[in-house]
Amino acid sequence: MAMVEVAGLVKVFERRRVPWGRPSLIRAVDRVSFTIDEGETFGLVGESGSGKTTTARCLLRLIEPTAGSFSFRGEQVFGLPAARLRALRRDMQMIFQDPGSSLNPRMTAGAIVEEGLVIHGLGSPSDRRARVRELFELTGLDAADAGRYPREFSGGQRQRIGIARALALGPAFLIADEPVSALDVSVQAQVVNLLMDLQQRLGLTLLLVAHDLRLVRHVCSRVAVMYRGRIVETGSAGAVLDTPVHPYTRALVSHWGQV
Amino acid sequence: MNDDKAPVLEVRGLTAEFVSVRAGVRRAVRAVDGVSFEIARGEILALAGESGCGKTVTALSILRLVPLPGRISGGSIHFEGRDLAALDEDELRRIRGSRIGFVFQEPMTALNPVFTVGDQIAEVLEVHGVARGAAARARAVELLDAVRIPEPARRARDYPHQLSGGMRQRVLIAAAIACRPALVIADEPTTALDATVQAEILDLLVSMRGEFGLSLLLITHDLGIVARVADCAAVMYAGRIVETGPARVVLASPRHPYTRGLLASLPGSKPGRRLEAIPGAVPDLASLPPGCAFAPRCPERFAACEASRPDAFTVSPGHAARCFLYGGAA
Numbered sequence: 262m263a264m265v266e267v268a269g270l271v272k273v274f275e276r277r278r279v280p281w282g283r284p285s286l287i288r289a290v291d292r293v294s295f296t297i298d299e300g301e302t303f304g305l306v307g308e309s310g311s312g313k314t315t316t317a318r319c320l321l322r323l324i325e326p327t328a329g330s331f332s333f334r335g336e337q338v339f340g341l342p343a344a345r346l347r348a349l350r351r352d353m354q355m356i357f358q359d360p361g362s363s364l365n366p367r368m369t370a371g372a373i374v375e376e377g378l379v380i381h382g383l384g385s386p387s388d389r390r391a392r393v394r395e396l397f398e399l400t401g402l403d404a405a406d407a408g409r410y411p412r413e414f415s416g417g418q419r420q421r422i423g424i425a426r427a428l429a430l431g432p433a434f435l436i437a438d439e440p441v442s443a444l445d446v447s448v449q450a451q452v453v454n455l456l457m458d459l460q461q462r463l464g465l466t467l468l469l470v471a472h473d474l475r476l477v478r479h480v481c482s483r484v485a486v487m488y489r490g491r492i493v494e495t496g497s498a499g500a501v502l503d504t505p506v507h508p509y510t511r512a513l514v515s516h517w518g519q520v
Numbered sequence: 521m522n523d524d525k526a527p528v529l530e531v532r533g534l535t536a537e538f539v540s541v542r543a544g545v546r547r548a549v550r551a552v553d554g555v556s557f558e559i560a561r562g563e564i565l566a567l568a569g570e571s572g573c574g575k576t577v578t579a580l581s582i583l584r585l586v587p588l589p590g591r592i593s594g595g596s597i598h599f600e601g602r603d604l605a606a607l608d609e610d611e612l613r614r615i616r617g618s619r620i621g622f623v624f625q626e627p628m629t630a631l632n633p634v635f636t637v638g639d640q641i642a643e644v645l646e647v648h649g650v651a652r653g654a655a656a657r658a659r660a661v662e663l664l665d666a667v668r669i670p671e672p673a674r675r676a677r678d679y680p681h682q683l684s685g686g687m688r689q690r691v692l693i694a695a696a697i698a699c700r701p702a703l704v705i706a707d708e709p710t711t712a713l714d715a716t717v718q719a720e721i722l723d724l725l726v727s728m729r730g731e732f733g734l735s736l737l738l739i740t741h742d743l744g745i746v747a748r749v750a751d752c753a754a755v756m757y758a759g760r761i762v763e764t765g766p767a768r769v770v771l772a773s774p775r776h777p778y779t780r781g782l783l784a785s786l787p788g789s790k791p792g793r794r795l796e797a798i799p800g801a802v803p804d805l806a807s808l809p810p811g812c813a814f815a816p817r818c819p820e821r822f823a824a825c826e827a828s829r830p831d832a833f834t835v836s837p838g839h840a841a842r843c844f845l846y847g848g849a850a
Contacts, residue, residue: 308714415801445570446741447778447817450785450797457794472715479787479795498791516715517744 262335263296264466265303265320265434270294270329272315289315291490293329297483299433302460302467304481304498306474306513312490313470317436320468321355322346333434351381354427358439360419364411370422371397371407377429396425401455417448424455428463435460438470453480474517478502486510526601527558528702528735529582534595536574536581549805551577551590553759559703559752564729564736566746566767569756570802575739578756579705582737583616600702618648621696621734625708627688631680637691638664638676644698663694666731667724686717693724697732704728707739722749743783747771755779758803758813764832765839775841777818812843820845 270293275284290312297303307313319326322338331338338349357363364373371393378389397404400421411419420440427435437456441449457480460467471477477484478498485495486507494507505511536552552574559565569575580586582597584604597604600619604612616622624630632640641660645651651659657676664672667690680688689709696704706725710718726749729736738750746753750767755776763776774780781798800817809815815825824830824844833846 308716310714417801445572445802447570447782447785447798448801450787450795451799453787454794454797457792473787474715475787479791479793512716516719 264299264334265295265297265468266330266332267296267316267320268294268330270316270319270331271327272312272319272324273327288490290319290326293485293487293490293492295485295492295495297434297466297468299466300464301483302469302481304477304484305468305470305487306472306477306484307487308472308513310489311487313487314438316487317355317438317468317470320436321350321353323355347381351377351430352432353434353436354430354432356420356423356427356435356437356440359443360411360416360423361443364419364422364426366411369408369410370402370414373411373422374407374425374429377426381430383430392429393425396429399428399459400425401451415448416444417451420444420452421455424452424459428459432465434466434468436468436470439472440469441476442471442473456480474502474513486513527560527598528563528600529737530558530596530598531578531582532556532596532598534578534581534597535593536577536586536590537593538590540589547806548593550759551805552581554595555756555759555761556595557754557761557764559735559737561702561735562729562733563751564726564738564749565752565754566738566740566750567754567756568740568743568746570741572802572805573756574759575741575756576707579707579737579739582705583620583622584612585616614648617644617696617701618650618699619701619703621699621701621704623689623692623696623704623706623709625711627685627692627712628680630692631688633680636677636679637683637688641676641691641695641698644695648699650699659698660694663698664691666697667691667694667728669694684717685713686721689713689717689721690724693721693728697728697734700732701734703735703737705737705739708741709738710745711741718745725749743771743786755782758808759805760813760842761832762814762842763840765836769836769839775835775839775846776814776843777820777845778814779841781817781819824848 270290272290274287274289276287277284293316305313318324320331326339374393374396375389378384378392393407394404397407402418402421441452444452469481481498484498484501485492488509494501494510502514505514534552534555535550537548537550539548555578567575567578577586581592586592638657638660641663642656645656645659661672661676664676669675669687669690710721713721725736746767753767753770754761755763757778763770763779774783784796785798787795798817803813811826811828812830815821830842830844831848832840832842833848834840835846
């Protein structure tokens with residue numbers, strides 16, 4: 262059985278031009294289904310507005326899905342009561358696109374990485390400090406910098422903090438939403454390598470949300486291509502991106518092939 | 521139009537500084553440091569580099585639009601034979617938007633939300649005395665047609681928010697070419713757009729070069745775009761141009777270790793393998809090393825690199841790299 266099974270996921274946003282007006286409905290995600298096996302890296306590709314980030318956020322219930330089901334290791338995530346959901350989030354974590362805005366500027370790097378442990382009441386203060394040091398080393402940060410604030414780090418280091426934060430609770434499933442697109446080009450490869458290393462060392466299951474076809478082709482074993490809220494093509498990364506069938510995937514691939 | 525061989529734009533030793541005063545200490549940060557390049561008539565030059573390398577400040581310097589506390593502290597900018605650095609503000613204003621067009625990265629913020637796009641293009645024509653009133657509005661519709669906007673007469677009456685990102689970028693291009701400039705400067709013109717729309721806008725810019733006979737200075741962080749459209753490429757790092765040459769040569773046989781590292785670090789060749797990452801991070805311009813700015817990250821550095829800054833050395837005709845591997849190191 263697959264670790265992650267998403268079936269018929271729908272997210273409808275309501276938009277009102279004026280607060281008292283009738284809402285117009287926007288189907289950001291429309292009957293999306295996919296599965297991810299344990300230890301696999303799965304890529305969700307698409308352009309802005311295709312619904313890939315909304316899909317990712319629905320899985321962690323950072324936004325509530327409208328319909329559909331998501332089973333994680335056989336357990337239905339949608340509809341779980343808050344307490345059980347919080348416990349489950351130890352196993353599912355997210356890396357955000359922009360480490361400049363997703364890290365609290367008023368907390369030190371060490372406190373950011375430690376926060377999840379505090380919230381889940383794990384370990385004594387000295388255990389937690391040891392764990393933070395371990396996470397810093399694991400992500401290629403200098404443990405001596407734990408007392409510094411995010412703005413004192415470069416973009417690449419900040420994303421390492423975001424990765425250390427996501428790994429703190431020892432998750433099995435990691436969602437990375439455009440983890441390198443906000444970074445300097447000469448630093449992107451470092452962070453991609455770190456993610457691939459960690460995935461192997463820790464046996465992580467990874468959902469990579471990205472618009473960069475070359476990156477997805479490089480990192481993922483299977484991919485799904487989203488267009489206007491739907492998955493239009495899915496399969497092994499080689500099959501979908503080297504010999505695309507759907508006209509939209511073809512257009513995307515031909516663009517990236519030329520660059 | 522005097523001499524077809526003369527470059528349209530010739531920049532020599534351009535230096536731009538940003539001055540900050542912190543705790544009573546005045547510090548000048550060189551965002552652009554001795555940048556030289558030229559663009560021939562009808563040529564597309566790509567100025568490529570990462571964020572903070574000085575490519576946008578270089579572009580803004582050409583039109584003397586560097587925002588305070590920045591200022592141009594050295595160098596010359598010859599455009600159609602005149603030194604833009606020596607012109608007064610009135611003379612410059614006649615060149616901006618008329619002889620030199622500008623296309624910005626973010627088409628939503630570059631357009632005024634409360635005027636129709638037709639009016640905004642007509643305004644460019646009126647300000648520069650090319651056409652006025654109904655004639656300017658009619659010309660605006662022709663320009664929208666020239667940038668391949670369907671139903672241009674109807675679209676001219678639309679406001680920016682009614683258009684998609686790609687359509688807005690077409691409007692900006694129409695405004696940039698309205699007065700038939702000799703040079704268009706496009707700063708990351710496709711970065712805010714989706715991949716499929718990017719391709720259309722790049723194709724449009726290339727065809728504008730042919731149809732309007734203009735030269736194009738394209739600022740980009742994306743080497744893929746350089747490969748796709750540029751005739752010549754200049755790669756910037758930490759305020760300086762580190763490699764220049766015909767785009768195809770620079771990309772196929774890069775000589776500067778930074779250009780090489782950047783190309784090698786792109787994903788693509790062998791799926792699943794570790795990427796060849798460049799170690800370290802982009803340096804802080806306020807505390808650059810005394811030698812080559814790339815030396816701390818360079819796999820091929822030697823003693824000379826940390827002692828002084830390399831000049832640009834010619835590695836093949838028209839191809840130069842600012843690196844001691846190619847000469848100068850005693």
